[in-house]
Amino acid sequence: MRVTLPDGTSLELQDGATGADAAAAIGPGLARAALAVRVDGQVRDLSAPLAEGERVEIVTPPRDGQPDPDALWLIRHDAAHVLATAVLELYPGTKISIGPPIEGGFYYDFEFPAGVTVSEDDLPRIEERMREHVRAAEPFVREDVTAGEALERFVREGQDYKVELIEDLVRDQGVETVSLYTNGPFTDLCRGPHGPSTKDVGAFRLQSVAGAYWRGDASRQMLTRIYGTAFFSQEELEAHMRALEEARARDHRRLGRELGLFLLSDYAPGAPFWLPHGMVLFNELTRLVREENAKRGYQEVRTPVLTGVELWRQSGHWDKYKDHMYFTEVDDRLVGLKPMNCPGHTQIYAAERRSYRDLPIRYSEAGLVHRHEPSGVLHGLLRVRAFTQDDAHIFCTEEQIEDEVVGCLEMGFGIYDLFGFEPALELSTRPDNRLGSDEMWDHAEGALRQAMERRGLQFDVGEGEGTFYGPKIDLHMRDSIGRSWQLGTVQLDYQMPERFGLEYTGPDDEPHRPVMIHRALLGSFERFIGILTEHYAGEFPVWLAPVQAVVVPIADRHLEYAREVAETLRAAGARVEVDERAESTRRKIRDAELRNRRASGVAQDRRYTRPR
């Protein structure tokens, strides 16, 4: 048979030849280095047979600085199996679940025997055991068995999670055979592929221990997840660990303290106190948003933070969102803090008779909302309980939806461009907990999809991740260590207008129901500033910088002049400080740089010529 190689040449092989045979036919060096084979873009074991006419590419460790992402994922997957091998040896009776490679490494989820807890202190011991298996270069051997045989095996071993996985595979996908991979003493249910042996795992490290629900379901067993990472070489691993370390130096929680941006206090978990320098960022962004809104025909409004609970019953928040709301009783009346601004805006809309000629109506509000997020999810400025959204609601006709959604996205991209942000888009569809008919949802999801497709935008789909009142398009950004956060959002809503009985008079002189678009582009000022801080590592562009210049007097005799200079700059609108401390010039300049002042000036007797 013949297969095609990446350079277009074809290779003659015996019938039934495997990827390993192909590598050997090309050259002994390649045969030694080969990890797997990629056939028509799909990675397979080297031992898998090839078929006539397939396009074949040998997957190898990086060579000449050309890393193959598939190769890295492969050895990380191998490493996950080696981890499970070591854990089963060290903690007999442990139940294994799943252990995939992920971006940046791998993990494996375990249920340890009763009474056994594993913490990060135990990781070195597990690593040591893993190392023994890597050194032993144990081959990964694949075996295809019937689902029944596999079930019998895992039932016998008491591996309940594997049993459940096989049962589900049989039930949901009708599989008849499953593959098992064995390395040394360990056999796992696994789709593969794997490298030829554990020796290619190379340089690895276990990083952390965390809880993780079985199958991501909070109602099920909490497993212990061990995270690790692996590379081909020690150098790459060390470079990776250094990069993580450097990313931690950009952490907005640390920079927020060092630069005097905000304060988090135990008195109000999840509710930042804004310090003077942080407030500058907040205000500059507010100004930006206000200007952009004005350009696009938004009218600014402001609605109450605390309202009678009747509003939340009417809007549906009581039914679908009350667990996340704050309530209190005042004068025998139950009142709630707003978690969203939309019901308030409906009241402004409803306060007058509206004509089709008025639409679209666009109300914007820098709205302070409170949401009772679970304690375990709070995270600096990126996940808080009290925050200010750059919110807006557009009331429009059915026909105007697409243009308005596109307008929102364009406005969002325009703002993100200013910061060099390239957000990832996600369409979130109907959740289980929702209001409205399936027809409404079909319609609303279709409209959002169409708006993005019209602009040729790439997007992911988050099934079931929409809000209770409608689907949405979210703009996501990553923080310094790669975690993804939702910033902007554009949401379509047929529910709220219905529930509040909103109307406009059409050209036919009949009442019609408007559609509502909820949209926040920064998302919240808090989260946006968090991301912004990490993005710039605290070195904000001049227009945002809390302190734009610092004047450094050399000696006391320059103080008066330094103050004059500062005054002149302030009069011109700059944010300026004078460093009046009785410190050395070296020190004052160093501090100015460390605190990321964008410019510093030195007040002196004569022009300074820098020594060679």
Next chain:
RNA sequence: GCCGGAGUAGCUCAGCUGGUAGAGCAGCCGCCUUGUAAGCGGCAGGUCGCCGGUUCGAAUCCGGCCUCCGGCUCCA
């Protein structure tokens, strides 16, 4: 909310298996009057997260709670 870890001075952290708390930086005072990544000296600063228990004695051991960190679930 769940799992694991951690809370010692404003910050970063020492403080072995119980005997009553320390450093650096920051702060304050003084000296120095300065030329591009930390001048010098001194002083002050802590109900060791909170509550309870064990003990002659608890920062240290035990329990509960709060907060933070890493994840999971969930969300801007």
